[in-house]
Amino acid sequence: MTSSRKLSDAIANTASELNKNFQTGTSYSGLKELTESAFQNILAAMFPEHIGTEHNINSNLERAAENLQLALSQVLNNPDNSEKFTIDLLTKLPEIKRILWTDILAAYQGDPAAKSLDEIILAYPAFTAISAYRIAHELFLMEVPLIPRIITEYAHRLTGTDIHPGATIGDYFFIDHATGVVIGETATIGNHVKIYQNVTIGAKSFKAAPDGSLIKGIKRHPDIGNEVVIYAGATILGGETVIGDKCVIGGNVWLTHSVESGKTIQNEQ
DSSP states (O other): OOOOHHHHHHHHHHHHHHHHHHOOSOOOTTHHHHHHHHHHHHHHHHSTTTSSSOOOHHHHHHHHHHHHHHHHHHHSSSGGGHHHHHHHHHHHHHHHHHHHHHHHHHHHHHOTTOOOHHHHHHHOHHHHHHHHHHHHHHHHHTTOOSHHHHHHHHHHHHHSOEEOTTOEEOSSOEESSOTTOEEOTTOEEOSSOEEOTTOEEEOSOOOBOTTSOBOOSSOOSOEEOTTOEEOTTOEEEOTTOEEOTTOEEOTTOEEOSOBOTTOEEOSOO
């Protein structure tokens, strides 16, 4: 289609204004695509029998390394460190896979509808969400900017599960049905924890500086102990809220105070 002179002028003028008003000096063009591809490549390298079309671990790792290094070069203050950070993450993948197998087992053992471990890997949104979190968390601990959030938000978009990469989550973690779950940045979750859909582990309120801006970097989200079950629709809030080991939190509970180990909470008002 041939543009008219008037349309061409409008495009040129608008492009000029957009460039003038929003130019930052930093280009993140392609960063999301590189990061999302790197995540898929990593997942395919760890589970080549299930993920991706290239069932070759070396090939998947090579693609993962290439995409991740390119992405890191865009976000690091010193792009020359992109290879080091890539190597650091790759060396952690065997341990990440070990932990993911505990999550897979937790899903299989915790869901009577699950017929096989293969079904968990291939069909359960929780596997995708938790895998993204496990990988992103390691990059978060390396203090890599942007990329950890891009990975977990990619999984959020696919699964409806929002796990901040800064959260600390133990082994044998299972989110049944997954949709609508939110886990905040400073939350900690122990081992053998089971969460159902629409659970929020979030902040009760946000402290503000004298100028009204939110204070960042403080503890805002709850601590969840070991062997805790949190049923659908429960909301647990606050950086001082601690849920003890072996607690059961009932569905649709609104909870802003700590709970002693072994307690069952239902219909909290």
